[in-house]
Amino acid sequence: MLSRTARPALRAAAAVPTRAAAAPAGVAGYATLREINDRLKSMNNMKKITNTMKVVASTKLTRASRAMEESRKYGETSQEVFEAAETKVPEAEEKKSLIIVCSSDRGLCGGIHSGLSRRIRKLFAEEGSSDLVVIGEKCRAQLSRSNPQSLQLTFAGVGRNVPTFADAQAIADQVALLPTEYTDVKILYNKFINATSYEPTFIEAFSEDAITQSPNFSAFEVEEESLSNLREYSLANSLYWALAEGHACEMSSRRNAMDNATKNAGEMINKLQIQYNRSRQAVITNELVEIITGATASADM
C-alpha cells in the first residue's frame, strides 16, 4: 500500500528537473516562487513517506533476521546428512535440472530481485536453460519477459510477512507434484552477508537417485520407503531457509534503499529551500527598486 502511494510522488520528483530547466532563474518571479513552494511541499511529503517505510522496514528487519537465524539452523541440520553422506549430483547423460528462485512480491528494495534474475540469465547463458519455479511477483515479471519457456510454476503471496514453514511445505509439495523427474533441484536465494551486501547463492536439493548413490549413504541405514520422505522434507527445509534468508535480505535492502531516498530528499529540500529564499529576496528587491524609483520620480516633479 505504501509503495503505491509513493509512486506518484516519485514520478513528480522525476519530472521536477525538466520544469526547472524550462523556467530560467529570476524571470517572472511570482510564478516560479509558487512553483518552488509546491515542489518543496511535495518533496517534504515524499521524505515523510520514505522515512516511514524505512522505519517499518527496520522493525521488520529485526524480526526477519531472527527468523533467518532460526531457519538457518533447520537448513544446516538437514544439509548435514548430505554432507556426511557426501552426496553429489550424479553425472547423468541427460541432465534435467530445476531451479527454484526465491524472491518476493514487493519492490522498492534496491536491486535484490534483479540480482537474482541476472544470476539466472548468466547461468542460462553459460549452461543452457533449465526449468524454473519462481516464488514472488517481482522475479516472475522479470523472468517471464526473458525466459517464458522455462517457467513451470510461479507462486505469489510471499514476502508480506516472515515466511512460515507451512509456506515452504506447500511449495515443496507443488514442486514434488511436477510431472517431470529432475536429476537435480537447486534453490536460488539471496545470501545475507552483511547489512549492505547480499549474494545470490544456490542450495542443492538432491534427487532420490543422488541420495542413494552417495558414497557414505549406507552408514545411515535408511529404509527404501522413507527415502522419498527424507527428500521431500529436506526440500521443504531448504526452501524455508532460503525464504527466510531472502526475506531478511529484502528487509535490510529496503531499509538501505529508503534510507538513501530519505537522504536524497533531504538534500533536494535544502537546495529548493535556498532557491526559494533567493528568488523571494529577488522579488522583494525588485519591488523596492520599483517603489523607490517611482517615489523619486514623483518627488522631482
Place this chain on the structure above:
Amino acid sequence: MSAAWKAAGLTYNRYLAIAARTIRRSLKEDKRIIAERRGESELKFAKWQNGKASEMKNVASENAAAMAQQSS
C-alpha cells in the same frame, strides 16, 4: 510396511502439516492464536506451459485436490 497416510496419497510434508495443525489446535486458547498464525499460508500459484501462465490458484486447496487424486 506402508503407512496409512501414504496410502491416502499424502506427501510427507502434507502429513507433517496436518500433524502440526492438530497440535496447534489442541493448545490453550491464548497460545493457540499465536501459534495458528504460523500455520497460515496465503500462497497462490500458477502453472506455466509454453510461456503462458494459467490462472492463479490457491496452493492449499490445489494441493489437497492433487493428493486426493493420488490416493489409492
